[in-house]
Amino acid sequence: MISIAFFNNKGGVGKTSLVYHTAWMFAELGHRVLAVDLDPQSNLSIMALDEERLEELWPDNDNPDTLHGALAPLVGGTGDVRPAHIESLAGPLGMLVGDLALSRIEDDLSTEWPRCLEGRERAFRVTTAFWRVIREAADRHQASLVLIDVGPNLGAINRAALVAASHVVVPVAPDLFSLQGLRNLGPTLRQWRQSWSQAFVKRPATLMELPKGEMNPVGYVLVQHAERLGRPTKAYGKWERQLPEVYSESVVGQSDAFSATNQIHRIKHYRSLMPLAMAARKPMFALRSADGAIGAHQTSVQKCHEDFTTLSREIARRVGLRQ
Ligand SMILES: Nc1ncnc2c1ncn2[C@@H]1O[C@H](COP(=O)(O)OP(=O)(O)OP(=O)(O)O)[C@@H](O)[C@H]1O
Ligand SMILES: [Mg+2]
Numbered sequence: 001m002i003s004i005a006f007f008n009n010k011g012g013v014g015k016t017s018l019v020y021h022t023a024w025m026f027a028e029l030g031h032r033v034l035a036v037d038l039d040p041q042s043n044l045s046i047m048a049l050d051e052e053r054l055e056e057l058w059p060d061n062d063n064p065d066t067l068h069g070a071l072a073p074l075v076g077g078t079g080d081v082r083p084a085h086i087e088s089l090a091g092p093l094g095m096l097v098g099d100l101a102l103s104r105i106e107d108d109l110s111t112e113w114p115r116c117l118e119g120r121e122r123a124f125r126v127t128t129a130f131w132r133v134i135r136e137a138a139d140r141h142q143a144s145l146v147l148i149d150v151g152p153n154l155g156a157i158n159r160a161a162l163v164a165a166s167h168v169v170v171p172v173a174p175d176l177f178s179l180q181g182l183r184n185l186g187p188t189l190r191q192w193r194q195s196w197s198q199a200f201v202k203r204p205a206t207l208m209e210l211p212k213g214e215m216n217p218v219g220y221v222l223v224q225h226a227e228r229l230g231r232p233t234k235a236y237g238k239w240e241r242q243l244p245e246v247y248s249e250s251v252v253g254q255s256d257a258f259s260a261t262n263q264i265h266r267i268k269h270y271r272s273l274m275p276l277a278m279a280a281r282k283p284m285f286a287l288r289s290a291d292g293a294i295g296a297h298q299t300s301v302q303k304c305h306e307d308f309t310t311l312s313r314e315i316a317r318r319v320g321l322r323q
Helices: 015-028 043-048 051-057 067-075 100-116 121-127 129-141 156-163 176-200 233-252 273-280 296-319
Strands: 002-006 033-037 087-090 093-096 145-149 167-172 216-223 263-267
Touching: 002 015, 002 296, 015 033, 015 043, 015 087, 015 093, 015 145, 015 167, 015 216, 015 296, 033 043, 033 129, 043 051, 043 093, 067 100, 067 121, 067 129, 093 129, 100 121, 100 156, 100 176, 121 129, 129 145, 129 156, 156 176, 167 176, 167 233, 176 233, 216 233, 216 296, 233 263, 263 296, 273 296
Parallel strands: 002 145, 002 167, 033 093, 033 145, 167 216, 216 263
Antiparallel strands: 087 093
16 A cells, blocks of 8 residues: 655645645546544644535534544443545545544553554554554545645654555745754654564554554655745745755765756646636636636646646656556
8 A cells, every 4th residue: 555644744834735735636636545634733624624514424423424433332341443435535545534633542542652662452453543544544545645644743643543554745945944844854763664564563462463664755845935025035945955955864874976867846826716716616727717726827827737747747756656
């Protein structure tokens, strides 16, 4: 299973928007895709679904059709995970719906992680709950690709989400905080990978098939800022020039002569296309004049389509997804 987490502990760098747009683009390119909303803030679900549907999926009490619903028996101690509802966004594109209640399992994930090293079965069941739910849903959906959205932190939910990821794409913005984010992210990923591989060999015989926790770094996607008044673009250039080296050193763990190739693609800030896309519940590159994309917007829609085609094809090439 090729599963890619879009991850950066720096907030607001475009993780959710990239998962949403690349998921649609991969579907357009002929792949069956499962998008997974593992951020308790559930922004991916909010982006993809209208309010009426969200009200149905998030009633007042239990939410059986969200990811939390799929984990509820395990968390509640009455059983193991159950198959998750796959929300259909388009024929080939399905989504596992997020839930604010996911944040309630942070403590459990935190407690059980070190117990994996003792070979305890429940520890493995809890730590790999996301992977097992995703794996089952991806098989049912016959997905060749899973794209995972996570929140901006280095907590236990994200650690379990990353254990479920064969690959990691890092969205970055050209600013000081993004560079600092990379400096935290790289060593943390290495530590998670290493701890999981130590735990993996202790897995109980009852749970032989578990994720390898590869978290292979695919590269970074530079998401440009909206040009702000009084902020000269020169300042962005300064941070952008440092990105290849900081990414290589911090995330790949070596500074190499090919560090520039770690940039997968650069995505333009499409300003007013995004609010139009949110209102139409469509990706920006699929907007039509009926959605309000008129005049100069048409050219931007086209450019956006090219941007996401290039990005998705390059990700596919790097992760070895058959094109
Ligand atoms: N290419 C783009 N063009 C226009 N607007 C964008 C683009 N990418 C992201 N945005 C906007 O920037 C803001 C932050 O993006 P997004 O929510 O995707 O970031 P995030 O990294 O998922 O944030 P968080 O860390 O809070 O989860 C949003 O308002 C989004 O609509
Ligand atoms: Mg987000």
